[in-house]
Amino acid sequence: MDTGLKTHVLPAGAAATATAAGVLAEGGLVAFPTETVYGLGADAGNAGAIARLYEAKGRPAFNPLIAHVADLAAARRIALFDGQALRLAEAFWPGPLTLVLPKALSCPVAELATAGLDTVAIRVPAHKVARDIIKTFGGAVVAPSANLSGHVSPTTAEHVSGDLAGRIDLIIDGGPVEVGVESTIVGCFSDPVLLRPGGLTREEIERVLGHPLQSPPQDAESEGQPVAPGMLASHYAPRTPVRLNASDVHVGEALLAFGRSKVARSECASVVMNLSESGDLAEAAANLFGYLRTLDKRNADAIAVVPIPEDGLGEAINDRLRRAAVGRS
Ligand code: TXA
Numbered sequence: 001m002d003t004g005l006k007t008h009v010l011p012a013g014a015a016a017t018a019t020a021a022g023v024l025a026e027g028g029l030v031a032f033p034t035e036t037v038y039g040l041g042a043d044a045g046n047a048g049a050i051a052r053l054y055e056a057k058g059r060p061a062f063n064p065l066i067a068h069v070a071d072l073a074a075a076r077r078i079a080l081f082d083g084q085a086l087r088l089a090e091a092f093w094p095g096p097l098t099l100v101l102p103k104a105l106s107c108p109v110a111e112l113a114t115a116g117l118d119t120v121a122i123r124v125p126a127h128k129v130a131r132d133i134i135k136t137f138g139g140a141v142v143a144p145s146a147n148l149s150g151h152v153s154p155t156t157a158e159h160v161s162g163d164l165a166g167r168i169d170l171i172i173d174g175g176p177v178e179v180g181v182e183s184t185i186v187g188c189f190s191d192p193v194l195l196r197p198g199g200l201t202r203e204e205i206e207r208v209l210g211h212p213l214q215s216p217p218q219d220a221e222s223e224g225q226p227v228a229p230g231m232l233a234s235h236y237a238p239r240t241p242v243r244l245n246a247s248d249v250h251v252g253e254a255l256l257a258f259g260r261s262k263v264a265r266s267e268c269a270s271v272v273m274n275l276s277e278s279g280d281l282a283e284a285a286a287n288l289f290g291y292l293r294t295l296d297k298r299n300a301d302a303i304a305v306v307p308i309p310e311d312g313l314g315e316a317i318n319d320r321l322r323r324a325a326v327g328r329s
């Protein structure tokens, strides 16, 4: 798997920011923390760099990327905002919200990054390290989650190097991320559509819109090009089978618990991790991917997961768990 490329790791700071911006300008690939998960950045205008990014992740090129920019003004040079899109951007940027919008006429994002669609996904991250790198670089940075395609998203620099060392130029280590699940993606068409539940809750978005978010068409995934192609069912799968809504534990299973919910035969579990002892969904979201990675290494027969409430961040947590449970084909 190693391409022989030397991947440098730098602690976040002024020197690392300058180096990262320089590597991006030369067409290189730089992983950096955002508040949601670590991203793998490339110059959004450089098709060669983007081709290398798809290759480094093993990502199908029909799965488009999110353009990360410094502020709303920069976003408006890339895409067209209607009234509802503007309201969402003003309420939630910088933050864990991605908007899918019609491309502006002279959209500077390379066609390869948008997979030939006439829409583009944009986000203004809140993490200081991400913001500093984007500002110093001076342009849009496309950044998928910094994992191999099909693996769970990285929430630490160690996760990134576990997947991508030898395949990318630079990793900026800014410590563990805060949110732990990817951004919420809203398609701003005539009626805003929730394309991917994520780090910003449906409730918060609907409060600003003043009406419910629409759901994507049911048959979207079966038609080959899903509305948010990263939502391919197998996307978040660990190697170990995942068993959802477990009310008991089978011998040889690992247990992923939440709060103080009671599980029958929990003494049968080979290992137990609790997403949040106190039943805090934000804490659970922050722990989710790291715990899945850890449990995946324990050679358990399966990972049994207790039921998680569906409100607030629970919607994104349950979405990722369902995808993990489908497994990879
Ligand atoms: O939190 C996040 O969003 C992280 C950090 C690094 O910003 N990024 C991230 O990127 O999760 P990625 O590539 O792993 O997921 C982006 C998702 C994919 O499901 C992709 O299919 C979808 O966004 N997407 C991108 N452009 C799109 C478009 N024009 N229309 C619909 N979906 C799009």
Ligand code: MG
Pocket (backbone or CB within 6 Å): 144, 145, 153, 230
């Ligand atoms: Mg991803």
